[in-house]
Structure formats: structure tokens, C-alpha cells
Amino acid sequence: MPTELPMFPLGTVLFPGEALPLQVFEPRYLTMVDHCLAQPDRLRFGVVLIARGHEVGGGDDRTGVGTIARITSCRPGGGARLLIGSVGEQRIRVDEWLPDDPYPRAVVTEWPDEPSDVSDAAAGELTDRLAEFADLFARFSVRQGRPALPVPVWADLPGTDGDRGFALARSLPIGAIDRLRVLSAPGPGDRVLVLCDALADVVAALRFRLADPGGAE
Known part of the structure; x- marks a missing residue:
């Protein structure tokens, strides 16, 4: 079923099963991490590739396919910075982007593999x-x-x-x-x-x- 998810657009593609270390310092993403850590069932955010633009500052164009990442660790990184450990889980499609306030969010649907045999x-x-x-x-x-x-x-x-x-x-x-x-x-x-x-x-x-x-x- 479609669900609303915090999103972290990046300059890379995350695969299911892949580790993703992050340094979080932008206020909007610090707020997002606080939201994710507030409850055990919120330790997830979506990762999509930035097609055009930059990771910092917003105003980017984002792709519509990504991966859910689950937070596995979080520790201070000095100053207003957090070091996040996460791992890719399930592939997703982005159904709708929501306003980036207070941080990027989207309505997403999990996308399991479709039947397709390897010949x-x-x-x-x-x-x-x-x-x-x-x-x-x-x-x-x-x-x-x-x-x-x-x-x-x-x-x-x-x-x-x-x-x-x-x-x-x-x-x-x-x-x-x-x-x-x-x-x-x-x-x-x-x-x-x-x-x-x-x-x-x-x-x-x-x-x-x-x-x-x-x-x-």
C-alpha cells in the first residue's frame, strides 16, 4: 500500500542489501533523523538519485525509483553533525512528492521484483x-x-x-x-x-x- 516516507535524495543509487553511511548536517535532515529515531517503527527513509542539482540546499530534480534505507546506528560527528549507519532494504516507486517542509517527503509504494526468469x-x-x-x-x-x-x-x-x-x-x-x-x-x-x-x-x-x-x- 502507498505510504508517506521521509526521503533523502542523494547523488548515488542505493541497492537493497547495500550499506549506506551518511554524514548529516543540514537542518532539514537533522530534523528528519530526529523524526526517524523518535519511535522504533520510524527507522526508515527513502533514498532516490538526484537527476539534476545538488545534495545540499534543495532545488534538485529527483528520480522516481529508489530504495528504503533502515537506520542501524547514529552517533555524534562533531558540531551539529550526525554520523548515520543505514542499509538498503526494499525497492520503491515514488507516487507523489510532498512539500519539502520540514524535510523531503513522498508517498511511495514498495516495488518487489516482478516475475522474470534469468535464461x-x-x-x-x-x-x-x-x-x-x-x-x-x-x-x-x-x-x-x-x-x-x-x-x-x-x-x-x-x-x-x-x-x-x-x-x-x-x-x-x-x-x-x-x-x-x-x-x-x-x-x-x-x-x-x-x-x-x-x-x-x-x-x-x-x-x-x-x-x-x-x-x-
């Missing part, structure tokens, strides 16, 4: 793209003198196909727009296809950097 062909393509990315990323890391981080294997990720898609996306160096495309994919099958496209762009960028003698700069 063997799509899983195979994603596996191949991941292997190619892992090889190129390892070579690029060596050039930079840094250890290469492990790249997940699709078949080894736990949970449902929907969970695995979000877990994989959390670990990949993809930009905000591709992250939004992953979040906005209706179901697991669609999400895998988006991940394949996003990985193709990352692989192309790595090949270009490796072919450029100055690409490690």
Missing part, C-alpha cells in the same frame, strides 16, 4: 562478461601497483536471482546511471541483461585504458 543464455553471457572484466581489471590493477579486488562469480552468489543481481551490482564499478538502470529493471531476468550492458561499457573502458600507455595515470 541460461543470459546467465552464460553475464558469466563471460564477468570473466573478461576480472582479467582486464586484474591487469589494470597491476599496472597501477594495487592488488586486484576479487570479482564475484554469478553462479556462486547466494540467494534468489533477484538478490544475486543486486549483490553483483553492488560490487561492480558502474556509474550512477547504470546503477539506476539496474535498480529500475522490473525483475531478475531484466536486471541480468542490464548488468551485461553495463559490464560491456566497463570492459570497453578498461581495454581503452590498457591500450593507452598513460592509462594508469
Whole structure:
């Protein structure tokens, strides 16, 4: 059912299951955190990507798909600043933005994954793209003198196909727009296809950097 939720527009996309640390210092968001902490059943706020504009000061354009974040910790950060720990939970659609007084709010509806199977062909393509990315990323890391981080294997990720898609996306160096495309994919099958496209762009960028003698700069 649609529900009113405090909202925190950011310059990033939050996935379900992803940790989100925040430094809160704007008066409107300090007020929002006070509201959330007032009762145990209020420890949630929505996170959406700012399409245009800035995180501080308002006046931004916001996307209509986001994720509910649950506050897991809160401590003073010095001065009028709070350090918030939170984690993404359920994907949401924004039905209506409400006035930003005293802080951003919206009427939202939870958006569970829609039925969409991951085909063997799509899983195979994603596996191949991941292997190619892992090889190129390892070579690029060596050039930079840094250890290469492990790249997940699709078949080894736990949970449902929907969970695995979000877990994989959390670990990949993809930009905000591709992250939004992953979040906005209706179901697991669609999400895998988006991940394949996003990985193709990352692989192309790595090949270009490796072919450029100055690409490690």
C-alpha cells in the first residue's frame, strides 16, 4: 500500500542489501533523523538519485525509483553533525512528492521484483562478461601497483536471482546511471541483461585504458 516516507535524495543509487553511511548536517535532515529515531517503527527513509542539482540546499530534480534505507546506528560527528549507519532494504516507486517542509517527503509504494526468469543464455553471457572484466581489471590493477579486488562469480552468489543481481551490482564499478538502470529493471531476468550492458561499457573502458600507455595515470 502507498505510504508517506521521509526521503533523502542523494547523488548515488542505493541497492537493497547495500550499506549506506551518511554524514548529516543540514537542518532539514537533522530534523528528519530526529523524526526517524523518535519511535522504533520510524527507522526508515527513502533514498532516490538526484537527476539534476545538488545534495545540499534543495532545488534538485529527483528520480522516481529508489530504495528504503533502515537506520542501524547514529552517533555524534562533531558540531551539529550526525554520523548515520543505514542499509538498503526494499525497492520503491515514488507516487507523489510532498512539500519539502520540514524535510523531503513522498508517498511511495514498495516495488518487489516482478516475475522474470534469468535464461541460461543470459546467465552464460553475464558469466563471460564477468570473466573478461576480472582479467582486464586484474591487469589494470597491476599496472597501477594495487592488488586486484576479487570479482564475484554469478553462479556462486547466494540467494534468489533477484538478490544475486543486486549483490553483483553492488560490487561492480558502474556509474550512477547504470546503477539506476539496474535498480529500475522490473525483475531478475531484466536486471541480468542490464548488468551485461553495463559490464560491456566497463570492459570497453578498461581495454581503452590498457591500450593507452598513460592509462594508469
